Amino acid sequence: MAIIAGRLTPGLLQITTIAAGSLRVKYKQFFSGVAISSLLYDGVLVLIGFLASRFPGSNQADYKIWLLFGMILIVTIMWPAIILMSRNKNKNITISTD
Numbered sequence: 852m853a854i855i856a857g858r859l860t861p862g863l864l865q866i867t868t869i870a871a872g873s874l875r876v877k878y879k880q881f882f883s884g885v886a887i888s889s890l891l892y893d894g895v896l897v898l899i900g901f902l903a904s905r906f907p908g909s910n911q912a913d914y915k916i917w918l919l920f921g922m923i924l925i926v927t928i929m930w931p932a933i934i935l936m937s938r939n940k941n942k943n944i945t946i947s948t949d
Contacts, residue, residue: 852933854884859892859925891929895921 854876857867871881899917 852884852936854881855888855891856926856929856933858885858888859922859929861922891925895925 854867854871857863857870871884896918899914899921902917903914
């Protein structure tokens, strides 16, 4: 899930990819993170385009505000979800002392 958050955060797209390779993240986890982040990001853009085509006078619309709103919404939803998932994952890890 950190891959999803990193790829959706402006400026961290390439850094996330390099860090995942350096940390030897499993290919399946990396691929699923990239796929989910791409679906979210592109889904927002497609939704903005769809909504813009449905409103009359869409030629005068300011799409930068819609794009900013969509990105803020994604980050607002994704960060708490990632934090909760990482906390649950850490609870399941047990350290055995032999």
